[in-house]
Structure formats: C-alpha cells, structure tokens
Amino acid sequence: MIFDWNRCCAVAEVRELSGDSAVTLPGPGLWAGILSSGRCQAEGTGGYDAAGASGDLLLCGGAVTLSPIEDCHLLAVRLTGLAADAFAANLDRPRFADGALCPGAAELLARLCDAHPADTAEQSQRAYALLCELSHADEAIRRLSPLVAEAVAAIRDNYIGLYGVEELSRQLGVSKCHLVRTFSAEMGVSPGKYLTATRIEAAKLLLLEREYSLDMIAALCGFSSANYLCRVFRRETGQSPAAWRDSNAPGPSVRLPNRSNEIYL
Structure with missing residues (x-):
C-alpha cells in the first residue's frame, strides 16, 4: 500500500x-x-x-x-x-x-x-x-457584537418561519439598513445570504434522507415551494437537489436529531 x-x-x-x-x-x-x-x-x-x-x-x-x-x-x-x-x-x-x-x-x-x-x-x-x-474553528477568529450574535441566533433558531431581513430587523429593534451594514461587516455576508445558506445546509441534510420529498424539504427549511427550493439550491450549489442527493447520499439514511430548537449549518 x-x-x-x-x-x-x-x-x-x-x-x-x-x-x-x-x-x-x-x-x-x-x-x-x-x-x-x-x-x-x-x-x-x-x-x-x-x-x-x-x-x-x-x-x-x-x-x-x-x-x-x-x-x-x-x-x-x-x-x-x-x-x-x-x-x-x-x-x-x-x-x-x-x-x-x-x-x-x-x-x-x-x-x-x-x-x-x-x-x-x-x-x-x-x-x-x-x-x-x-481548522477554521478558532474561537479567537471572530467575536461578534451583541446585535450580530443575536441576529445569528435568531436565524439559526427560526430559519423555517423567518420571512426575511425586514422581519428580523423588527424583531431585533433596529433598522434594516443598520442590521445589514453591521452584520455584513462582521460576518462577511449579508443577513439575507446567511439565512439562505442556513436553509440550504438544512436542505442538504434532509436530502440525505430518501423518505423526504422535495415538497416536505421545502416546508421544513423555510422555502415557499419545491420549485423555489430547486431554483435557490441550483443557484447556490450549481446542482439540482435531486442531482446533489444522488451524488452525496452515502446509502442508509442519516439519523437526524429532534427538530425542536435544532440548527443546521
């Protein structure tokens, strides 16, 4: 060898x-x-x-x-x-x-x-x-301000039902412009893109479960429809959900934790 x-x-x-x-x-x-x-x-x-x-x-x-x-x-x-x-x-x-x-x-x-x-x-x-x-997980790399830390937590906890950045800014009690500017400066991406990325990562994990249909995955990840999920997924990954599932599913189903308060990255 x-x-x-x-x-x-x-x-x-x-x-x-x-x-x-x-x-x-x-x-x-x-x-x-x-x-x-x-x-x-x-x-x-x-x-x-x-x-x-x-x-x-x-x-x-x-x-x-x-x-x-x-x-x-x-x-x-x-x-x-x-x-x-x-x-x-x-x-x-x-x-x-x-x-x-x-x-x-x-x-x-x-x-x-x-x-x-x-x-x-x-x-x-x-x-x-x-x-x-x-190797990127050095805790000293990024120390978030209270506003951005709260925004990240809100996205992680509520990505399924969160309508968008305007709703998020209202929940946090700040203007949309201030949230976008501060979040983008600290995270390197806008809160809208971070929300989309969180939903895509959640969809990827669910795609590894053959029992989930695209309609169900869309509903569980905060997308309005399976068609919209497919459009966003292809835009972000370069593949359709079906093609990604075929090329990445390892075989037996992946056991997922209870969806109560969970987070997918």
Missing part, C-alpha cells in the same frame, strides 16, 4: 448525547461534535471547562465529560491518526467554537456518524476533510 489513510485520520468511535444525562467521552484522540440543540458544559482533564449552545462545535483533545445545562442533543466522533493527534495537541482544553465558522462541519459529521463503523479509505478521507473544515 502506497498510502494508508487510516494512519492519517480515522473514525474510532461515535457517541451521542441526548436529553439531560451527563456522558463521558473517553480518549485518546480528537473529539469533534456538533451541538444541534440546547446547552451543555464540557469538562476536560485538569478541571478546564467550557459551555456551549445550539449551533456550536465541540473540540477536545482526549477525554471530556459533557453535562447538559438543559435538554440538548450532541453528535460527536472520536478521530485518531497522525493528523487528528496533531490537531488535538494544539487543544489545551475543551472548547466550543462558533459553528458559523465551519459551515460544512455538520454535514461531514452526520455522514461520518451514519457510516460508522465502516473503516474504509473513503471514511478516512471524509474524516480528514472534517479536520480541514474544523
């Missing part, structure tokens, strides 16, 4: 935290997870801890204990191998990072967890792709 992907990065374990019971994730390796709903606290060796909320990414080198602050759902994988060990070595404590910095991480995590325990070169390549995506 010329190159062994498993030595570089491999999925060693998949764990899920759901509800209000604490769970300990053992080491060694790198734990990477997505907190899709609720809030929880992560405690690592040495007494270091961090708190995360819906939409945050968990990163921890070695064992970590997760204690829900409220009912929550977290899906996590333990990665091993040379690349994963190098990543974990730079984590002196558990941390939750802004999931907006790594928009593809949730999808990669879902696909890795769904395919486990298949130990293939393809899975290891996906695990390495996840590491590359998580």
Whole structure:
C-alpha cells in the first residue's frame, strides 16, 4: 500500500448525547461534535471547562465529560491518526467554537456518524476533510457584537418561519439598513445570504434522507415551494437537489436529531 489513510485520520468511535444525562467521552484522540440543540458544559482533564449552545462545535483533545445545562442533543466522533493527534495537541482544553465558522462541519459529521463503523479509505478521507473544515474553528477568529450574535441566533433558531431581513430587523429593534451594514461587516455576508445558506445546509441534510420529498424539504427549511427550493439550491450549489442527493447520499439514511430548537449549518 502506497498510502494508508487510516494512519492519517480515522473514525474510532461515535457517541451521542441526548436529553439531560451527563456522558463521558473517553480518549485518546480528537473529539469533534456538533451541538444541534440546547446547552451543555464540557469538562476536560485538569478541571478546564467550557459551555456551549445550539449551533456550536465541540473540540477536545482526549477525554471530556459533557453535562447538559438543559435538554440538548450532541453528535460527536472520536478521530485518531497522525493528523487528528496533531490537531488535538494544539487543544489545551475543551472548547466550543462558533459553528458559523465551519459551515460544512455538520454535514461531514452526520455522514461520518451514519457510516460508522465502516473503516474504509473513503471514511478516512471524509474524516480528514472534517479536520480541514474544523481548522477554521478558532474561537479567537471572530467575536461578534451583541446585535450580530443575536441576529445569528435568531436565524439559526427560526430559519423555517423567518420571512426575511425586514422581519428580523423588527424583531431585533433596529433598522434594516443598520442590521445589514453591521452584520455584513462582521460576518462577511449579508443577513439575507446567511439565512439562505442556513436553509440550504438544512436542505442538504434532509436530502440525505430518501423518505423526504422535495415538497416536505421545502416546508421544513423555510422555502415557499419545491420549485423555489430547486431554483435557490441550483443557484447556490450549481446542482439540482435531486442531482446533489444522488451524488452525496452515502446509502442508509442519516439519523437526524429532534427538530425542536435544532440548527443546521
């Protein structure tokens, strides 16, 4: 064998935290997870801890204990191998990072967890792709102002029923112009584009479930119709939803968390 992907990065374990019971994730390796709903606290060796909320990414080198602050759902994988060990070595404590910095991480995590325990070169390549995506999750990269942080949270929590930026600005008690200017300056995209991207990522995860029709996906992701979903999806990805599903679905269905208060990135 010329190159062994498993030595570089491999999925060693998949764990899920759901509800209000604490769970300990053992080491060694790198734990990477997505907190899709609720809030929880992560405690690592040495007494270091961090708190995360819906939409945050968990990163921890070695064992970590997760204690829900409220009912929550977290899906996590333990990665091993040379690349994963190098990543974990730079984590002196558990941390939750802004999931907006790594928009593809949730999808990669879902696909890795769904395919486990298949130990293939393809899975290891996906695990390495996840590491590359998580390299943007430095919590020091972006510190959001209270207004933008509130806007991001509102979009994540209400993307299904949110009509647009005007409604969002009214909810936040600011003018549309001020919200667009401030949000764009801090996030690099307008709130309207961020809302669309959030809906597209939600649609991608639902497309991995063969049982969902386009009409149902459109309704669950805040699009007015299946036709509108198709137009926006093609504009944003260059593919129709059906073509994207055929080229990305890994086989068996991806298990999705409860839709109550959840977030897709």
